[in-house]
Amino acid sequence: xxxxxxLPVDDPxxxxxxxxxxxGRWLGGVARGLAGHLGLPVIWVRLAFVGLFMxxxxxxxxxxxxxxxxxxxxxxxxxxxxxxLVATETAPDxxxxxxxxxxxxxxxxxxxxxxxxxxxxxxxxxxxxAAKAYLLPAVLVAAGVALVWRQADNxxxxxxxxxxxxxxxxxxxxxxxxxxxxxxxxxxxxxxxxSAAHLGAVLQAxxxxxxxxxxxxxxxxxxxxxxxxxxxxxxxxAQERAEVAAHVHDSVLHTLTLIQRNxxxxxxxxxxxxxQERDLRTWLYKPEGTGKDEADEPDTVAEAVRRNxxxxxxxxxxxxEVVIVGDCPLDERTGAQMQAAxxxxxxxxxxxxxxxxxxxxxxxxxxxxxxxxxxxxxxFDLDSIPADRMGVRESIIGRMERNGGTARLRSVxxxxxxxxxxxxxxxxxx
Amino acid sequence: MSDATEANGTAGAPEAAGSRxxxxxxxxxxxxxxxxxxxxxxxxGVQAEIGQTAQTGVExxxxxxxxxxxxxxxxxxxxxxxLLDVHLPGGGGVEVLRRCAALMAxxxxxxxxxxxxxxxxxxxxIGVIRGGARGYVTKTITGTDLVDSIFRVQEGDAVxxxxxxxxxxxxFASTDAPPVDEDLDRLTQRERExxxxxxxGYAYKEIAKQLFIxxxxxxxxxxxxxxxxxxxxxxxxxxxxxxxxxx
Numbered sequence: 001x002x003x004x005x006x007l008p009v010d011d012p013x014x015x016x017x018x019x020x021x022x023x024g025r026w027l028g029g030v031a032r033g034l035a036g037h038l039g040l041p042v043i044w045v046r047l048a049f050v051g052l053f054m055x056x057x058x059x060x061x062x063x064x065x066x067x068x069x070x071x072x073x074x075x076x077x078x079x080x081x082x083x084x085l086v087a088t089e090t091a092p093d094x095x096x097x098x099x100x101x102x103x104x105x106x107x108x109x110x111x112x113x114x115x116x117x118x119x120x121x122x123x124x125x126x127x128x129x130a131a132k133a134y135l136l137p138a139v140l141v142a143a144g145v146a147l148v149w150r151q152a153d154n155x156x157x158x159x160x161x162x163x164x165x166x167x168x169x170x171x172x173x174x175x176x177x178x179x180x181x182x183x184x185x186x187x188x189x190x191x192x193x194x195s196a197a198h199l200g201a202v203l204q205a206x207x208x209x210x211x212x213x214x215x216x217x218x219x220x221x222x223x224x225x226x227x228x229x230x231x232x233x234x235x236x237x238a239q240e241r242a243e244v245a246a247h248v249h250d251s252v253l254h255t256l257t258l259i260q261r262n263x264x265x266x267x268x269x270x271x272x273x274x275x276q277e278r279d280l281r282t283w284l285y286k287p288e289g290t291g292k293d294e295a296d297e298p299d300t301v302a303e304a305v306r307r308n309x310x311x312x313x314x315x316x317x318x319x320x321e322v323v324i325v326g327d328c329p330l331d332e333r334t335g336a337q338m339q340a341a342x343x344x345x346x347x348x349x350x351x352x353x354x355x356x357x358x359x360x361x362x363x364x365x366x367x368x369x370x371x372x373x374x375x376x377x378x379x380f381d382l383d384s385i386p387a388d389r390m391g392v393r394e395s396i397i398g399r400m401e402r403n404g405g406t407a408r409l410r411s412v413x414x415x416x417x418x419x420x421x422x423x424x425x426x427x428x429x430x
Numbered sequence: 431m432s433d434a435t436e437a438n439g440t441a442g443a444p445e446a447a448g449s450r451x452x453x454x455x456x457x458x459x460x461x462x463x464x465x466x467x468x469x470x471x472x473x474x475g476v477q478a479e480i481g482q483t484a485q486t487g488v489e490x491x492x493x494x495x496x497x498x499x500x501x502x503x504x505x506x507x508x509x510x511x512x513l514l515d516v517h518l519p520g521g522g523g524v525e526v527l528r529r530c531a532a533l534m535a536x537x538x539x540x541x542x543x544x545x546x547x548x549x550x551x552x553x554x555x556i557g558v559i560r561g562g563a564r565g566y567v568t569k570t571i572t573g574t575d576l577v578d579s580i581f582r583v584q585e586g587d588a589v590x591x592x593x594x595x596x597x598x599x600x601x602f603a604s605t606d607a608p609p610v611d612e613d614l615d616r617l618t619q620r621e622r623e624x625x626x627x628x629x630x631g632y633a634y635k636e637i638a639k640q641l642f643i644x645x646x647x648x649x650x651x652x653x654x655x656x657x658x659x660x661x662x663x664x665x666x667x668x669x670x671x672x673x674x675x676x677x
Contacts, residue, residue, distance in 0.1 A: 284551075323596035323629045326603060359592060359631030363599070372630050412636065 030066040060142070067149060137188035144181030147174055248283055252276060271317045278310055301334055301369055302327040305362045308342040318353035320345060326364035328425060334369050336403040337423040343395040344373040344419040352377020352417055367425045376416035396421075459487040461584045464507060466493070466500040466526065467515040467546070472569065476513065479573035486577045496520045501529045504541060508533070510584050514563060516547035516554050523547075527561035534562050544583045546571075552597045559659050565589025587649050588656040595628035598659060617655065624651045 031049060035042035052059030190199055255276040262268040298304040302324045309320040330338070341360075348358040352375025359374045392409065396419065400407040405423035412418045460483075465473050473493050481490045492507045494500035497520030504512055504526075512530075516523045523545060527534070533541040545563040547554065548570075555566050564583045567576065568591060579589045590598070602617045617625070620641075627637045634652075638645045 321592060321631065323592045325596050325599045325629070357631075361592070361596075361626070361630040363626070365603075374631050412632075418630075 030063055030070065033070060034066070064145075137185040137192070140181050140185030140188065142185075144178045144183075144185060147178030147181065244283060248280060251279060267317050270319075271314065274319055275310075275314055278313075298330065300327050300329055301338070301362060301364055304330060304335075304338040305341065305360065305371065308338060309345060309360055312342065312345040312349055316346065316349035316353065318349040319357040320349070320360055321357050322360045322362075324362045328364045328369065331426040333403045333405065333423050333426050336399055337369060337371065337405055337421050340396045340399045340407060340421055341371045341373060341419075343392075343399075344371075344421070347392065347396075348373050348375035348377070348417065348419075351375070352379075354378075355416055369423050369425060371421045372418055373421075374412065374416060374418040379411040379415060379417045459581055460489065461487060461511055461580055462489050462491045462507070462509045463580060464492040464494065464500075464504055464509040464512045465490060466495075466503075466512060466518065466523075468495045468518055469515075470495070472515075476576070480577050480580070486573075488577055488580060497522075497525045497529070500526045504530055504533065508539060509541060510539070511580050512541060512543045513546050513580070514543050514558070516545055516549050516558050522554075523558045523563070524561045527558065527563060531562065542583045542586070544579060544589060552600070555594055555597055556601060556659070559594070559656070562660065564656065565591075566594045567591045568593060586653075588652045590625070590628050590652055590655075592629045592631050595625045598655060599625050599629065601659075617658065621651050621655050624648055625655060628652075 031045040032042050034040075035045045038045070049059045049063055052062060187199065187203075190202065255272050258272050259269050262272070298307050305324060306322055309322045312318075313320045328334070341362075345358060345360065352358065355376030355378075360371070361374075362369070362371045364370075397407045397409075400421055400423065403423065405421060407422075408420040410418055410420075463480075465476055467473050467476075473495075477490055477493075480486050480488045483489045491509055492503040494503045497518055500512075500514075500518070512526075514523045514526060518526065523543075527543060530541060530543075534543070543558075543563040545555070545558040545566040546569055547558075547566070548568065549555065559566060564586075565579060565588050567579055567589060571579070571591075582589050599617075599622070602622075623641060624637055627640060632640065634645050634648045637648050641648075
């Protein structure tokens with residue numbers, strides 16, 4: 001059995017609604033949902049259903065009724081999360097991600113067990129041979145209906161959880177299988193009633209009716225589904241926007257509180273304001289395709305430069321203005337260049353920060369990646385750096401040269417220091 | 431295009447901190463300015479920072495908080511320079527530019543616009559420049575640099591902040607597409623160099639030193655870039671902003 005019985009989730013919100021559980025279910029999630037609702041171990045509920053099933057199949061009917069009428073929800077037993085309508089987690093970047101659902105081997109075992117129990121049950125019940133003959137078609141129909149219903153559940157789940165495209169074929173297969181089973185079962189019943197001769201005619205008539213209904217209701221249905229999906233899209237968008245806004249407002253309020261607390265510490269206030277401003281800009285003007293987490297390693301030059309500048313700015317409290325032209329993916333060489341650039345930013349912030357903002361410019365043109373870091377501090381003489389100060393010599397010049405690039409340090413007309421780093425990209429990937 | 435009476439030696443590129451030695455007085459300069467911004471707090475701040483006419487030479491003759499108001503005030507006061515917020519209720523800064531086109535084109539007393547914004551979105555910035563603004567600075571600019579920029583615009587020069595220079599370089603980036611109009615759709619090597627140095631935080635004077643040209647020549651290069659930016663119909667340039675839009 002897959003899940004151990006756990007304590008009922010204490011859900012204080014009245015009135016409690018009964019939902020079928022969409023995770024950890026075997027068939028329709030009825031038992032789990034009920035168990036969660038009643039606060040009973042799920043195994044009891046399942047056993048009760050099996051027991052009722054023995055009583056002339058009453059359990060099956062009951063189960064089917066529940067399945068049909070009770071809406072699918074999230075929760076049930078063993079769920080530590082309160083039942084929410086969204087089975088996704090919100091990533092920090094405001095995009096909702098699918099929570100991976102582990103395939104449950106227990107479910108398969110349980111289904112097999114159920115089949116065996118049904119076999120035993122069928123074997124043990126003394127039915128008249130006539131009734132027995134109807135059993136197989138009936139089972140076929142039931143299986144088909146179950147398949148299709150389960151499919152409908154999945155369709156409903158897909159509303160909250162984006163299901164990948166590759167599962168679409170499986171979905172269709174399932175639905176088709178269900179329909180096929182039902183058709184086979186019904187036809188078999190017809191055949192056994194001795195109306196095999198009429199079967200063709202009946203099927204034709206049925207087909208005609210189906211076609212007629214499709215023609216009449218089809219357009220309405222299509223339009224309805226289109227409207228629905230459109231509305232759904234709008235709702236998801238609105239929700240995402242709201243999430244973003246909430247996040248932003250929250251962090252702005254937070255920053256304002258901190259600023260009030262540190263009102264007499266000008267540097268801290270400036271640092272906080274800059275960090276918040278940057279954060280907000282990232283939210284507002286995020287270039288396309290950067291829905292990345294803070295934690296992710298940057299994988300393009302522009303991202304790396306921005307990231308480094310942001311970190312140095314936060315750490316040293318000196319504003320860094322960044323201008324970037326073009327972009328390319330990072331490779332080993334440009335990675336080294338980014339580290340050298342970071343070192344240059346740190347130096348600029350440390351020794352040239354009094355002169356105002358540090359200006360960083362990065363440009364990707366063809367195969368050349370160029371970065372300049374410029375401050376307006378007092379400037380310094382490279383030759384006068386003591387030999388034991390390895391910062392500039394090693395981590396900037398040395399690093400660039402080892403990787404086949406060049407680094408130039410110079411005093412700029414008008415004061416300050418500028419570090420220019422130039423590197424050829426390893427491979428032309430574009 | 432530049433009708434500057436004299437190259438202003440002390441002027442620096444905006445946003446470049448310390449680009450200009452603090453000038454104790456207005457130095458005999460005077461300019462009439464209208465502030466257009468929907469944030470009253472910002473208008474008050476700018477007014478306090480640059481509106482001390484005795485020190486800065488800037489006289490704020492009017493304020494406006496939306497497009498209609500702006501057009502009315504600008505028409506009534508005929509300032510020399512308008513500080514224009516990119517994002518305005520009623521159609522944005524671009525709409526103000528569109529409705530003041532006649533005033534901009536006036537040969538006697540042209541009204542010139544300097545765009546001011548907190549926005550970083552390239553399409554907004556390129557949009558107002560193409561709409562006729564003579565420059566773009568971000569609102570984090572220091573008071574001194576802002577005053578400088580205003581006088582530059584008054585003299586008919588273009589004011590490019592490092593960020594704008596970056597956007598322009600991006601927009602004119604070398605593509606495989608053949609230019610429609612050779613004169614307008616390409617930046618010359620020199621123009622590119624100048625823009626690069628602006629993007630790297632150099633003041634005009636420093637650029638002049640670096641490239642061994644006069645400040646005057648730097649200014650004419652920047653004005654040429656501005657003209658190309660406003661007149662080029664290059665497919666990339668118009669579509670470029672759209673391509674960068676977030677979906």
